[in-house]
Amino acid sequence: MKALLIVLKTFLAEKRLMLALGFLLAALTALAGIALLSVSGWFITATALAGLTSAAALAFDVFAPSAGIRFLALFRTAARYGERVVSHDATLSVLAGMRETLFRAFATAREARALALSPARLLFRLTLDVDALDGLYLRLLMPAGVALVSVLFTMLCLAFIDGWASIAIGLFLIGAGFTIATVAALRAQKPARFRAAALEALRGQVINLVSGATDLLMTGQIAARRQAATSAEARLAATDDRLNRIETITGFGLAALAPLAGGGLLLVLALLVERGVIGAPGAAFALLLVLAAAEPFTGLRRGALEAGRILVAARRIAPRLAATAPEIIHQSPPEGEVVRLTNVTARHAGAARAVLTDLSLTITAGEIVALTGPSGAGKSTLMALIAGEIIAESGEVAVARASLLTQRAELFADTLAGNLRLARPGATDAELWAALEAAGLAETVRALPDGLATWLGEGGAGLSGGERRRLSLARLLLTDCPLLLLDEPTEALDLETARDIMARLTLARGDRSLLIATHRTHEAAISDRMIVIESGQISGNFKRMDAGYGEVASRLRKD
Numbered sequence: 001m002k003a004l005l006i007v008l009k010t011f012l013a014e015k016r017l018m019l020a021l022g023f024l025l026a027a028l029t030a031l032a033g034i035a036l037l038s039v040s041g042w043f044i045t046a047t048a049l050a051g052l053t054s055a056a057a058l059a060f061d062v063f064a065p066s067a068g069i070r071f072l073a074l075f076r077t078a079a080r081y082g083e084r085v086v087s088h089d090a091t092l093s094v095l096a097g098m099r100e101t102l103f104r105a106f107a108t109a110r111e112a113r114a115l116a117l118s119p120a121r122l123l124f125r126l127t128l129d130v131d132a133l134d135g136l137y138l139r140l141l142m143p144a145g146v147a148l149v150s151v152l153f154t155m156l157c158l159a160f161i162d163g164w165a166s167i168a169i170g171l172f173l174i175g176a177g178f179t180i181a182t183v184a185a186l187r188a189q190k191p192a193r194f195r196a197a198a199l200e201a202l203r204g205q206v207i208n209l210v211s212g213a214t215d216l217l218m219t220g221q222i223a224a225r226r227q228a229a230t231s232a233e234a235r236l237a238a239t240d241d242r243l244n245r246i247e248t249i250t251g252f253g254l255a256a257l258a259p260l261a262g263g264g265l266l267l268v269l270a271l272l273v274e275r276g277v278i279g280a281p282g283a284a285f286a287l288l289l290v291l292a293a294a295e296p297f298t299g300l301r302r303g304a305l306e307a308g309r310i311l312v313a314a315r316r317i318a319p320r321l322a323a324t325a326p327e328i329i330h331q332s333p334p335e336g337e338v339v340r341l342t343n344v345t346a347r348h349a350g351a352a353r354a355v356l357t358d359l360s361l362t363i364t365a366g367e368i369v370a371l372t373g374p375s376g377a378g379k380s381t382l383m384a385l386i387a388g389e390i391i392a393e394s395g396e397v398a399v400a401r402a403s404l405l406t407q408r409a410e411l412f413a414d415t416l417a418g419n420l421r422l423a424r425p426g427a428t429d430a431e432l433w434a435a436l437e438a439a440g441l442a443e444t445v446r447a448l449p450d451g452l453a454t455w456l457g458e459g460g461a462g463l464s465g466g467e468r469r470r471l472s473l474a475r476l477l478l479t480d481c482p483l484l485l486l487d488e489p490t491e492a493l494d495l496e497t498a499r500d501i502m503a504r505l506t507l508a509r510g511d512r513s514l515l516i517a518t519h520r521t522h523e524a525a526i527s528d529r530m531i532v533i534e535s536g537q538i539s540g541n542f543k544r545m546d547a548g549y550g551e552v553a554s555r556l557r558k559d
Protein backbone atom coordinates (compact mmCIF):
# COMPACT_ATOMS: atom_id res chain seq x y z
CA MET A 1 0.00 0.00 0.00
CA LYS A 2 2.86 2.34 0.87
CA ALA A 3 4.43 1.66 -2.51
CA LEU A 4 1.13 2.42 -4.24
CA LEU A 5 0.84 5.69 -2.35
CA ILE A 6 4.33 6.74 -3.42
CA VAL A 7 3.50 6.02 -7.06
CA LEU A 8 0.17 7.80 -6.71
CA LYS A 9 1.90 10.81 -5.20
CA THR A 10 4.21 10.95 -8.23
CA PHE A 11 1.16 10.91 -10.52
CA LEU A 12 -0.50 13.71 -8.56
CA ALA A 13 2.64 15.77 -8.16
CA GLU A 14 3.24 15.79 -11.91
CA LYS A 15 -0.22 16.14 -13.48
CA ARG A 16 -2.74 16.78 -10.74
CA LEU A 17 -4.94 19.10 -12.81
CA MET A 18 -4.91 17.04 -15.96
CA LEU A 19 -5.70 13.85 -14.05
CA ALA A 20 -8.56 15.60 -12.25
CA LEU A 21 -9.86 16.94 -15.57
CA GLY A 22 -9.59 13.44 -17.07
CA PHE A 23 -11.62 12.03 -14.20
CA LEU A 24 -14.22 14.80 -14.52
CA LEU A 25 -14.62 14.13 -18.25
CA ALA A 26 -14.85 10.35 -17.64
CA ALA A 27 -17.55 10.92 -15.02
CA LEU A 28 -19.44 13.31 -17.31
CA THR A 29 -19.23 10.75 -20.14
CA ALA A 30 -20.75 8.08 -17.89
CA LEU A 31 -23.45 10.44 -16.56
CA ALA A 32 -24.32 11.60 -20.07
CA GLY A 33 -24.64 7.93 -21.11
CA ILE A 34 -26.96 7.19 -18.19
CA ALA A 35 -29.04 10.30 -18.88
CA LEU A 36 -29.18 9.51 -22.61
CA LEU A 37 -30.53 6.01 -22.08
CA SER A 38 -33.02 6.89 -19.36
CA VAL A 39 -34.39 10.04 -21.06
CA SER A 40 -34.69 8.12 -24.35
CA GLY A 41 -36.65 5.37 -22.57
CA TRP A 42 -38.93 7.95 -21.00
CA PHE A 43 -39.35 9.80 -24.33
CA ILE A 44 -40.19 6.72 -26.44
CA THR A 45 -42.73 5.50 -23.87
CA ALA A 46 -44.26 8.95 -23.41
CA THR A 47 -44.48 9.50 -27.18
CA ALA A 48 -46.16 6.12 -27.66
CA LEU A 49 -48.68 6.89 -24.95
CA ALA A 50 -49.30 10.39 -26.30
CA GLY A 51 -50.05 8.87 -29.70
CA LEU A 52 -53.02 6.97 -28.27
CA THR A 53 -55.27 10.04 -28.36
CA SER A 54 -55.09 12.90 -30.87
CA ALA A 55 -55.55 15.58 -28.17
CA ALA A 56 -52.57 14.30 -26.21
CA ALA A 57 -50.53 13.91 -29.42
CA LEU A 58 -51.12 17.56 -30.32
CA ALA A 59 -50.27 18.79 -26.83
CA PHE A 60 -47.11 16.65 -26.51
CA ASP A 61 -43.86 18.57 -26.94
CA VAL A 62 -41.52 16.31 -28.93
CA PHE A 63 -38.96 18.99 -29.69
CA ALA A 64 -37.46 19.81 -26.31
CA PRO A 65 -36.79 16.17 -25.26
CA SER A 66 -35.46 15.13 -28.67
CA ALA A 67 -33.15 18.17 -28.71
CA GLY A 68 -32.01 17.16 -25.20
CA ILE A 69 -31.33 13.61 -26.36
CA ARG A 70 -29.34 14.85 -29.32
CA PHE A 71 -27.38 17.17 -27.04
CA LEU A 72 -26.62 14.32 -24.63
CA ALA A 73 -25.44 12.07 -27.50
CA LEU A 74 -23.13 14.75 -28.88
CA PHE A 75 -21.92 15.76 -25.43
CA ARG A 76 -21.12 12.13 -24.52
CA THR A 77 -19.04 11.66 -27.69
CA ALA A 78 -17.13 14.91 -27.17
CA ALA A 79 -16.55 14.20 -23.46
CA ARG A 80 -15.31 10.69 -24.20
CA TYR A 81 -12.90 12.01 -26.82
CA GLY A 82 -11.67 14.71 -24.44
CA GLU A 83 -11.29 12.21 -21.61
CA ARG A 84 -9.18 9.85 -23.74
CA VAL A 85 -6.93 12.68 -24.90
CA VAL A 86 -6.51 14.27 -21.46
CA SER A 87 -6.18 11.17 -19.25
CA HIS A 88 -3.95 9.19 -21.61
CA ASP A 89 -1.75 12.17 -22.31
CA ALA A 90 -1.38 12.88 -18.58
CA THR A 91 -0.69 9.22 -17.74
CA LEU A 92 1.84 8.75 -20.51
CA SER A 93 3.71 11.91 -19.61
CA VAL A 94 3.80 10.92 -15.90
CA LEU A 95 5.20 7.53 -16.94
CA ALA A 96 7.76 9.18 -19.23
CA GLY A 97 8.91 11.33 -16.30
CA MET A 98 9.00 8.25 -14.09
CA ARG A 99 11.18 6.42 -16.62
CA GLU A 100 13.60 9.33 -16.58
CA THR A 101 13.71 9.42 -12.76
CA LEU A 102 14.33 5.68 -12.68
CA PHE A 103 16.98 5.86 -15.35
CA ARG A 104 18.74 8.63 -13.46
CA ALA A 105 18.60 6.53 -10.28
CA PHE A 106 20.15 3.62 -12.16
CA ALA A 107 22.65 5.73 -14.05
CA THR A 108 24.93 6.52 -11.13
CA ALA A 109 28.44 5.04 -11.18
CA ARG A 110 27.57 2.97 -8.12
CA GLU A 111 24.38 1.47 -9.58
CA ALA A 112 26.06 0.87 -12.93
CA ARG A 113 28.40 -1.62 -11.27
CA ALA A 114 25.54 -3.50 -9.60
CA LEU A 115 23.50 -3.45 -12.79
CA ALA A 116 26.36 -4.86 -14.84
CA LEU A 117 25.64 -8.11 -13.00
CA SER A 118 21.99 -8.14 -14.15
CA PRO A 119 21.40 -5.72 -17.04
CA ALA A 120 18.06 -7.36 -17.85
CA ARG A 121 16.72 -5.97 -14.55
CA LEU A 122 17.10 -2.38 -15.70
CA LEU A 123 15.38 -3.20 -18.96
CA PHE A 124 12.44 -4.83 -17.19
CA ARG A 125 12.07 -2.03 -14.64
CA LEU A 126 12.09 0.62 -17.35
CA THR A 127 9.73 -1.21 -19.67
CA LEU A 128 7.39 -3.82 -18.16
CA ASP A 129 7.11 -2.34 -14.66
CA VAL A 130 6.59 1.26 -15.74
CA ASP A 131 4.10 0.15 -18.42
CA ALA A 132 2.16 -1.81 -15.79
CA LEU A 133 1.70 1.37 -13.74
CA ASP A 134 -0.42 3.02 -16.44
CA GLY A 135 -3.23 0.72 -15.26
CA LEU A 136 -3.23 2.26 -11.77
CA TYR A 137 -5.03 5.40 -12.87
CA LEU A 138 -6.54 4.44 -16.23
CA ARG A 139 -7.92 1.02 -15.40
CA LEU A 140 -8.24 0.95 -11.64
CA LEU A 141 -8.78 4.28 -9.91
CA MET A 142 -10.64 6.10 -12.67
CA PRO A 143 -13.17 3.32 -13.48
CA ALA A 144 -13.75 2.75 -9.74
CA GLY A 145 -14.41 6.47 -9.19
CA VAL A 146 -16.64 6.71 -12.27
CA ALA A 147 -18.66 3.66 -11.18
CA LEU A 148 -19.18 5.22 -7.75
CA VAL A 149 -20.24 8.59 -9.18
CA SER A 150 -22.66 6.84 -11.58
CA VAL A 151 -24.34 4.94 -8.74
CA LEU A 152 -24.61 8.07 -6.56
CA PHE A 153 -26.17 10.01 -9.46
CA THR A 154 -28.61 7.16 -10.10
CA MET A 155 -29.53 6.97 -6.42
CA LEU A 156 -30.24 10.69 -6.43
CA CYS A 157 -32.55 10.43 -9.46
CA LEU A 158 -34.31 7.32 -8.10
CA ALA A 159 -34.83 9.00 -4.74
CA PHE A 160 -37.46 11.25 -6.41
CA ILE A 161 -39.42 8.12 -7.36
CA ASP A 162 -38.88 5.88 -4.35
CA GLY A 163 -36.41 6.42 -1.51
CA TRP A 164 -36.14 2.77 -0.42
CA ALA A 165 -35.67 1.50 -3.98
CA SER A 166 -32.93 4.08 -4.45
CA ILE A 167 -31.06 2.92 -1.34
CA ALA A 168 -31.50 -0.77 -2.15
CA ILE A 169 -30.29 -0.41 -5.74
CA GLY A 170 -27.36 1.77 -4.66
CA LEU A 171 -26.25 -0.66 -1.96
CA PHE A 172 -26.63 -3.61 -4.33
CA LEU A 173 -24.59 -2.05 -7.15
CA ILE A 174 -21.82 -0.72 -4.90
CA GLY A 175 -21.68 -3.85 -2.73
CA ALA A 176 -21.86 -6.45 -5.50
CA GLY A 177 -19.82 -4.45 -8.06
CA PHE A 178 -16.88 -3.70 -5.79
CA THR A 179 -17.00 -7.14 -4.16
CA ILE A 180 -16.73 -8.86 -7.56
CA ALA A 181 -13.83 -6.56 -8.53
CA THR A 182 -12.05 -7.12 -5.20
CA VAL A 183 -12.47 -10.90 -5.33
CA ALA A 184 -11.16 -10.87 -8.92
CA ALA A 185 -8.17 -8.75 -7.89
CA LEU A 186 -7.35 -11.08 -5.00
CA ARG A 187 -7.72 -14.22 -7.09
CA ALA A 188 -5.67 -12.75 -9.94
CA GLN A 189 -2.91 -11.44 -7.68
CA LYS A 190 -0.85 -14.63 -7.62
CA PRO A 191 -1.17 -15.53 -11.32
CA ALA A 192 -0.47 -11.87 -12.24
CA ARG A 193 2.76 -12.04 -10.20
CA PHE A 194 3.66 -15.41 -11.72
CA ARG A 195 2.98 -14.02 -15.16
CA ALA A 196 5.37 -11.10 -14.61
CA ALA A 197 8.06 -13.51 -13.33
CA ALA A 198 7.50 -15.95 -16.22
CA LEU A 199 7.70 -13.12 -18.77
CA GLU A 200 10.99 -11.88 -17.29
CA ALA A 201 12.34 -15.43 -17.20
CA LEU A 202 11.32 -16.03 -20.81
CA ARG A 203 12.94 -12.82 -22.02
CA GLY A 204 16.11 -13.49 -19.99
CA GLN A 205 16.33 -17.05 -21.34
CA VAL A 206 15.86 -15.92 -24.93
CA ILE A 207 18.48 -13.16 -24.57
CA ASN A 208 20.93 -15.73 -23.14
CA LEU A 209 20.10 -18.16 -25.92
CA VAL A 210 20.67 -15.60 -28.66
CA SER A 211 23.72 -13.82 -27.24
CA GLY A 212 25.49 -16.99 -26.08
CA ALA A 213 24.45 -19.27 -28.96
CA THR A 214 28.02 -20.08 -30.04
CA ASP A 215 29.24 -20.98 -26.55
CA LEU A 216 26.10 -22.94 -25.78
CA LEU A 217 26.50 -24.88 -29.01
CA MET A 218 30.16 -25.62 -28.30
CA THR A 219 29.39 -26.87 -24.79
CA GLY A 220 26.40 -28.91 -25.95
CA GLN A 221 24.04 -26.87 -23.77
CA ILE A 222 21.85 -25.38 -26.43
CA ALA A 223 19.11 -28.03 -26.17
CA ALA A 224 18.94 -27.63 -22.37
CA ARG A 225 18.75 -23.85 -22.67
CA ARG A 226 16.11 -24.06 -25.36
CA GLN A 227 14.16 -26.37 -23.06
CA ALA A 228 14.46 -23.79 -20.24
CA ALA A 229 13.07 -21.08 -22.55
CA THR A 230 10.26 -23.38 -23.68
CA SER A 231 9.27 -24.19 -20.11
CA ALA A 232 9.28 -20.47 -19.22
CA GLU A 233 6.95 -19.97 -22.17
CA ALA A 234 4.74 -22.83 -20.97
CA ARG A 235 4.55 -21.20 -17.51
CA LEU A 236 3.57 -17.94 -19.16
CA ALA A 237 0.84 -19.66 -21.18
CA ALA A 238 -0.47 -21.43 -18.07
CA THR A 239 -0.73 -18.16 -16.10
CA ASP A 240 -2.35 -16.48 -19.11
CA ASP A 241 -4.90 -19.27 -19.13
CA ARG A 242 -5.67 -18.80 -15.43
CA LEU A 243 -5.97 -15.05 -15.84
CA ASN A 244 -8.26 -15.46 -18.84
CA ARG A 245 -10.55 -17.71 -16.83
CA ILE A 246 -10.71 -15.20 -13.98
CA GLU A 247 -11.33 -12.42 -16.47
CA THR A 248 -14.20 -14.31 -18.11
CA ILE A 249 -15.88 -15.09 -14.79
CA THR A 250 -15.38 -11.50 -13.58
CA GLY A 251 -16.78 -10.12 -16.83
CA PHE A 252 -19.81 -12.37 -16.46
CA GLY A 253 -20.35 -11.29 -12.85
CA LEU A 254 -20.07 -7.58 -13.63
CA ALA A 255 -22.31 -7.89 -16.69
CA ALA A 256 -24.92 -9.66 -14.54
CA LEU A 257 -25.24 -6.59 -12.28
CA ALA A 258 -27.49 -4.72 -14.74
CA PRO A 259 -30.09 -7.48 -15.33
CA LEU A 260 -30.16 -8.36 -11.63
CA ALA A 261 -30.60 -4.76 -10.47
CA GLY A 262 -33.01 -4.05 -13.36
CA GLY A 263 -35.04 -7.22 -12.63
CA GLY A 264 -35.41 -6.33 -8.96
CA LEU A 265 -36.38 -2.78 -9.75
CA LEU A 266 -38.90 -3.91 -12.37
CA LEU A 267 -40.97 -5.58 -9.65
CA VAL A 268 -40.93 -2.42 -7.55
CA LEU A 269 -41.80 -0.25 -10.58
CA ALA A 270 -44.69 -2.53 -11.56
CA LEU A 271 -46.09 -2.08 -8.06
CA LEU A 272 -45.61 1.71 -8.19
CA VAL A 273 -47.29 1.96 -11.62
CA GLU A 274 -50.18 -0.16 -10.42
CA ARG A 275 -50.63 2.10 -7.42
CA GLY A 276 -50.50 5.10 -9.72
CA VAL A 277 -47.43 6.62 -7.98
CA ILE A 278 -45.67 6.88 -11.35
CA GLY A 279 -46.71 6.44 -14.96
CA ALA A 280 -45.25 4.07 -17.58
CA PRO A 281 -42.80 6.71 -18.92
CA GLY A 282 -41.44 7.27 -15.40
CA ALA A 283 -41.04 3.52 -14.97
CA ALA A 284 -39.14 3.24 -18.29
CA PHE A 285 -36.97 6.15 -17.18
CA ALA A 286 -36.10 4.50 -13.85
CA LEU A 287 -35.47 1.06 -15.34
CA LEU A 288 -33.09 2.31 -18.03
CA LEU A 289 -31.43 4.59 -15.48
CA VAL A 290 -30.44 1.57 -13.39
CA LEU A 291 -29.43 -0.57 -16.37
CA ALA A 292 -27.12 2.23 -17.54
CA ALA A 293 -25.74 2.85 -14.04
CA ALA A 294 -24.45 -0.73 -13.82
CA GLU A 295 -22.55 -0.40 -17.07
CA PRO A 296 -19.46 1.55 -15.73
CA PHE A 297 -18.65 -1.41 -13.43
CA THR A 298 -17.67 -3.48 -16.45
CA GLY A 299 -14.78 -1.02 -16.90
CA LEU A 300 -13.28 -2.34 -13.65
CA ARG A 301 -12.69 -5.81 -15.08
CA ARG A 302 -9.22 -5.28 -16.54
CA GLY A 303 -8.03 -3.10 -13.68
CA ALA A 304 -9.02 -5.74 -11.15
CA LEU A 305 -7.07 -8.35 -13.08
CA GLU A 306 -4.03 -6.13 -13.38
CA ALA A 307 -4.10 -5.06 -9.72
CA GLY A 308 -1.58 -7.74 -8.68
CA ARG A 309 0.85 -6.78 -11.43
CA ILE A 310 0.42 -3.08 -10.64
CA LEU A 311 1.25 -3.80 -7.00
CA VAL A 312 4.41 -5.73 -7.94
CA ALA A 313 5.51 -2.89 -10.24
CA ALA A 314 4.80 -0.27 -7.57
CA ARG A 315 6.78 -2.23 -4.96
CA ARG A 316 9.76 -2.49 -7.26
CA ILE A 317 9.70 1.08 -8.50
CA ALA A 318 8.60 3.05 -5.43
CA PRO A 319 11.91 2.78 -3.52
CA ARG A 320 13.69 4.33 -6.51
CA LEU A 321 11.16 7.13 -6.77
CA ALA A 322 11.23 7.83 -3.05
CA ALA A 323 14.98 8.16 -2.61
CA THR A 324 17.70 8.23 -5.19
CA ALA A 325 21.06 6.85 -4.10
CA PRO A 326 23.35 9.84 -4.25
CA GLU A 327 26.46 9.73 -6.41
CA ILE A 328 29.62 9.18 -4.42
CA ILE A 329 31.27 12.59 -4.23
CA HIS A 330 34.85 12.44 -3.07
CA GLN A 331 36.79 15.15 -1.32
CA SER A 332 39.40 16.93 -3.44
CA PRO A 333 43.01 15.91 -2.79
CA PRO A 334 45.57 18.47 -1.60
CA GLU A 335 47.17 20.77 -4.21
CA GLY A 336 49.64 18.93 -6.46
CA GLU A 337 48.05 15.52 -5.88
CA VAL A 338 45.34 13.59 -7.73
CA VAL A 339 44.85 10.69 -5.31
CA ARG A 340 45.19 10.51 -1.55
CA LEU A 341 43.82 7.38 0.10
CA THR A 342 44.35 7.00 3.84
CA ASN A 343 43.75 3.66 5.59
CA VAL A 344 40.95 2.73 3.22
CA THR A 345 38.94 -0.46 3.58
CA ALA A 346 36.40 -1.28 0.85
CA ARG A 347 34.23 -4.16 -0.27
CA HIS A 348 31.90 -4.81 -3.17
CA ALA A 349 28.20 -4.37 -2.48
CA GLY A 350 26.87 -7.52 -0.81
CA ALA A 351 30.33 -9.18 -0.61
CA ALA A 352 31.23 -11.01 2.60
CA ARG A 353 34.81 -9.79 2.89
CA ALA A 354 36.61 -6.53 2.20
CA VAL A 355 38.80 -6.54 -0.92
CA LEU A 356 40.97 -3.55 0.07
CA THR A 357 42.10 -3.38 3.68
CA ASP A 358 43.72 -0.44 5.40
CA LEU A 359 45.24 0.78 2.13
CA SER A 360 47.03 4.13 1.80
CA LEU A 361 48.20 5.60 -1.49
CA THR A 362 49.19 9.01 -2.85
CA ILE A 363 49.59 9.90 -6.54
CA THR A 364 50.98 13.30 -7.48
CA ALA A 365 49.71 15.41 -10.38
CA GLY A 366 51.23 14.36 -13.71
CA GLU A 367 52.60 11.08 -12.37
CA ILE A 368 52.23 7.75 -14.22
CA VAL A 369 51.74 4.85 -11.82
CA ALA A 370 51.59 1.16 -12.74
CA LEU A 371 49.56 -1.08 -10.47
CA THR A 372 50.53 -4.74 -10.57
CA GLY A 373 49.88 -7.83 -8.52
CA PRO A 374 48.34 -11.27 -8.81
CA SER A 375 44.92 -11.81 -10.32
CA GLY A 376 42.18 -11.09 -7.79
CA ALA A 377 44.50 -8.93 -5.62
CA GLY A 378 42.17 -5.91 -5.88
CA LYS A 379 43.58 -3.77 -8.72
CA SER A 380 40.25 -3.28 -10.52
CA THR A 381 38.55 -2.74 -7.18
CA LEU A 382 40.99 0.06 -6.34
CA MET A 383 40.26 1.65 -9.72
CA ALA A 384 36.50 1.33 -9.07
CA LEU A 385 36.94 2.98 -5.66
CA ILE A 386 38.82 5.94 -7.16
CA ALA A 387 36.24 6.22 -9.96
CA GLY A 388 33.41 6.40 -7.40
CA GLU A 389 31.81 3.09 -8.36
CA ILE A 390 32.21 1.57 -4.91
CA ILE A 391 32.23 3.23 -1.55
CA ALA A 392 34.91 2.99 1.16
CA GLU A 393 33.59 1.62 4.43
CA SER A 394 36.38 3.25 6.40
CA GLY A 395 39.37 5.51 5.85
CA GLU A 396 39.62 8.70 3.84
CA VAL A 397 39.30 9.03 0.09
CA ALA A 398 40.34 12.27 -1.59
CA VAL A 399 40.60 12.05 -5.37
CA ALA A 400 40.48 14.38 -8.35
CA ARG A 401 37.92 13.83 -11.14
CA ALA A 402 38.86 10.59 -12.84
CA SER A 403 37.85 8.76 -16.00
CA LEU A 404 38.05 4.98 -16.10
CA LEU A 405 38.85 2.79 -19.11
CA THR A 406 37.77 -0.67 -17.98
CA GLN A 407 38.80 -4.01 -19.41
CA ARG A 408 35.50 -4.03 -21.32
CA ALA A 409 34.98 -0.42 -22.39
CA GLU A 410 31.53 -0.17 -23.89
CA LEU A 411 30.96 1.06 -27.43
CA PHE A 412 27.41 1.82 -28.46
CA ALA A 413 25.25 1.27 -31.52
CA ASP A 414 25.76 4.82 -32.76
CA THR A 415 28.03 6.70 -35.15
CA LEU A 416 31.77 6.94 -34.52
CA ALA A 417 31.26 10.62 -33.72
CA GLY A 418 28.37 9.80 -31.37
CA ASN A 419 30.53 7.31 -29.48
CA LEU A 420 33.30 9.90 -29.12
CA ARG A 421 31.02 12.77 -28.10
CA LEU A 422 29.87 10.79 -25.06
CA ALA A 423 33.09 12.01 -23.47
CA ARG A 424 32.69 15.62 -24.60
CA PRO A 425 29.21 16.41 -25.97
CA GLY A 426 30.19 19.77 -27.46
CA ALA A 427 33.36 18.53 -29.19
CA THR A 428 33.93 19.88 -32.72
CA ASP A 429 34.82 17.56 -35.60
CA ALA A 430 38.38 18.91 -35.47
CA GLU A 431 38.65 17.88 -31.82
CA LEU A 432 37.32 14.40 -32.65
CA TRP A 433 39.89 14.03 -35.43
CA ALA A 434 42.66 15.16 -33.06
CA ALA A 435 41.62 12.49 -30.53
CA LEU A 436 41.47 9.83 -33.26
CA GLU A 437 44.90 10.96 -34.46
CA ALA A 438 46.30 10.65 -30.94
CA ALA A 439 44.82 7.15 -30.59
CA GLY A 440 46.16 6.06 -34.00
CA LEU A 441 42.73 5.53 -35.56
CA ALA A 442 42.46 8.62 -37.79
CA GLU A 443 43.81 6.92 -40.90
CA THR A 444 41.38 4.01 -40.60
CA VAL A 445 38.40 6.35 -40.11
CA ARG A 446 39.46 8.55 -43.04
CA ALA A 447 39.37 5.49 -45.28
CA LEU A 448 35.75 4.73 -44.32
CA PRO A 449 33.19 6.05 -46.85
CA ASP A 450 31.14 7.74 -44.10
CA GLY A 451 34.11 8.84 -41.95
CA LEU A 452 32.98 10.11 -38.55
CA ALA A 453 29.36 9.39 -39.49
CA THR A 454 30.08 5.65 -39.85
CA TRP A 455 27.48 3.70 -37.94
CA LEU A 456 28.79 1.14 -35.46
CA GLY A 457 26.90 -1.96 -34.38
CA GLU A 458 26.31 -2.89 -30.76
CA GLY A 459 29.58 -3.25 -28.82
CA GLY A 460 31.49 -1.53 -31.64
CA ALA A 461 30.69 -4.26 -34.21
CA GLY A 462 32.26 -3.32 -37.54
CA LEU A 463 35.66 -2.54 -35.97
CA SER A 464 38.49 -4.96 -35.14
CA GLY A 465 39.47 -5.56 -31.49
CA GLY A 466 42.46 -3.22 -31.82
CA GLU A 467 40.36 -0.52 -33.50
CA ARG A 468 37.76 -0.72 -30.75
CA ARG A 469 40.46 -0.25 -28.14
CA ARG A 470 41.85 2.74 -30.03
CA LEU A 471 38.36 4.25 -30.28
CA SER A 472 37.87 3.78 -26.51
CA LEU A 473 41.23 5.43 -25.96
CA ALA A 474 40.30 8.37 -28.22
CA ARG A 475 37.12 8.78 -26.18
CA LEU A 476 39.09 8.67 -22.94
CA LEU A 477 41.44 11.36 -24.24
CA LEU A 478 38.48 13.62 -24.98
CA THR A 479 37.49 13.73 -21.29
CA ASP A 480 38.91 16.65 -19.36
CA CYS A 481 39.71 14.72 -16.16
CA PRO A 482 43.11 15.25 -14.56
CA LEU A 483 43.36 11.52 -13.79
CA LEU A 484 42.95 8.66 -16.24
CA LEU A 485 42.44 5.16 -14.85
CA LEU A 486 43.37 2.40 -17.29
CA ASP A 487 42.52 -1.17 -16.41
CA GLU A 488 44.69 -3.45 -18.58
CA PRO A 489 44.37 -1.01 -21.50
CA THR A 490 45.92 -3.24 -24.18
CA GLU A 491 44.86 -6.66 -22.95
CA ALA A 492 44.22 -9.14 -25.81
CA LEU A 493 45.98 -6.91 -28.37
CA ASP A 494 49.11 -7.99 -30.26
CA LEU A 495 52.38 -6.62 -28.96
CA GLU A 496 52.92 -4.16 -31.81
CA THR A 497 49.48 -2.58 -31.49
CA ALA A 498 49.77 -2.60 -27.71
CA ARG A 499 53.13 -0.79 -27.78
CA ASP A 500 51.83 1.75 -30.27
CA ILE A 501 48.78 2.50 -28.10
CA MET A 502 50.91 2.95 -24.95
CA ALA A 503 53.32 5.27 -26.78
CA ARG A 504 50.46 7.40 -28.12
CA LEU A 505 48.86 7.50 -24.68
CA THR A 506 52.08 8.80 -23.14
CA LEU A 507 52.20 11.58 -25.72
CA ALA A 508 48.52 12.51 -25.72
CA ARG A 509 47.94 12.52 -21.98
CA GLY A 510 49.48 16.00 -21.63
CA ASP A 511 49.89 16.76 -17.95
CA ARG A 512 47.25 14.27 -16.83
CA SER A 513 48.14 11.53 -14.32
CA LEU A 514 47.75 7.88 -15.30
CA LEU A 515 47.06 4.90 -13.06
CA ILE A 516 47.46 1.69 -15.05
CA ALA A 517 46.44 -1.72 -13.71
CA THR A 518 48.57 -4.22 -15.60
CA HIS A 519 50.17 -7.63 -15.96
CA ARG A 520 52.25 -6.72 -19.06
CA THR A 521 55.75 -5.20 -19.26
CA HIS A 522 55.07 -2.75 -22.08
CA GLU A 523 52.10 -1.25 -20.20
CA ALA A 524 54.13 -0.83 -17.02
CA ALA A 525 57.17 0.44 -18.95
CA ILE A 526 55.81 3.98 -19.31
CA SER A 527 55.32 4.38 -15.54
CA ASP A 528 57.29 6.59 -13.13
CA ARG A 529 56.36 4.33 -10.24
CA MET A 530 55.38 0.71 -9.75
CA ILE A 531 52.97 -0.33 -7.03
CA VAL A 532 52.42 -3.97 -6.11
CA ILE A 533 49.12 -4.91 -4.56
CA GLU A 534 48.61 -8.26 -2.86
CA SER A 535 45.50 -9.42 -1.01
CA GLY A 536 44.12 -5.91 -1.00
CA GLN A 537 47.20 -4.27 0.50
CA ILE A 538 50.18 -2.47 -1.00
CA SER A 539 53.22 -4.75 -0.70
CA GLY A 540 55.65 -2.81 -2.89
CA ASN A 541 56.06 0.82 -3.96
CA PHE A 542 59.07 1.55 -6.20
CA LYS A 543 60.17 4.67 -8.06
CA ARG A 544 61.79 4.17 -11.47
CA MET A 545 65.33 4.51 -10.13
CA ASP A 546 64.74 1.93 -7.34
CA ALA A 547 66.10 -1.58 -7.77
CA GLY A 548 62.68 -2.97 -6.89
CA TYR A 549 61.14 -1.34 -9.98
CA GLY A 550 63.20 -3.47 -12.39
CA GLU A 551 62.63 -6.55 -10.26
CA VAL A 552 58.84 -6.18 -10.38
CA ALA A 553 58.94 -5.29 -14.10
CA SER A 554 60.93 -8.43 -14.83
CA ARG A 555 58.17 -10.58 -13.34
CA LEU A 556 55.55 -9.14 -15.71
CA ARG A 557 54.41 -10.77 -18.98
CA LYS A 558 56.60 -9.85 -21.95
CA ASP A 559 54.16 -10.79 -24.74
Ligand SMILES: Nc1ncnc2c1ncn2[C@@H]1O[C@H](COP(=O)(O)OP(=O)(O)OP(=O)(O)O)[C@@H](O)[C@H]1O
Nearest residue numbers: 348349351355373374375376377378379380381382
Ligand atom coordinates in the same frame (compact mmCIF):
# COMPACT_ATOMS: atom_id res chain seq x y z
N1 LIG B 1 31.25 -7.06 -8.26
C1 LIG B 1 31.90 -7.81 -7.36
N2 LIG B 1 31.24 -8.27 -6.28
C2 LIG B 1 31.87 -9.00 -5.34
N3 LIG B 1 33.18 -9.33 -5.39
C3 LIG B 1 33.89 -8.90 -6.45
C4 LIG B 1 33.29 -8.12 -7.50
N4 LIG B 1 34.24 -7.83 -8.40
C5 LIG B 1 35.38 -8.41 -7.95
N5 LIG B 1 35.16 -9.05 -6.79
C6 LIG B 1 36.17 -9.77 -5.97
O1 LIG B 1 37.12 -8.84 -5.51
C7 LIG B 1 38.41 -9.40 -5.52
C8 LIG B 1 39.37 -8.48 -6.27
O2 LIG B 1 38.96 -8.43 -7.62
P1 LIG B 1 39.63 -7.42 -8.65
O3 LIG B 1 38.84 -7.48 -9.91
O4 LIG B 1 39.78 -6.10 -8.00
O5 LIG B 1 41.06 -8.08 -8.87
P2 LIG B 1 42.20 -7.68 -9.89
O6 LIG B 1 43.43 -7.52 -9.07
O7 LIG B 1 41.79 -6.54 -10.72
O8 LIG B 1 42.29 -9.01 -10.76
P3 LIG B 1 42.67 -9.16 -12.34
O9 LIG B 1 44.11 -8.90 -12.43
O10 LIG B 1 42.36 -10.62 -12.58
O11 LIG B 1 41.82 -8.24 -13.11
C9 LIG B 1 38.29 -10.79 -6.15
O12 LIG B 1 38.32 -11.74 -5.10
C10 LIG B 1 36.94 -10.77 -6.81
O13 LIG B 1 36.37 -12.04 -6.75
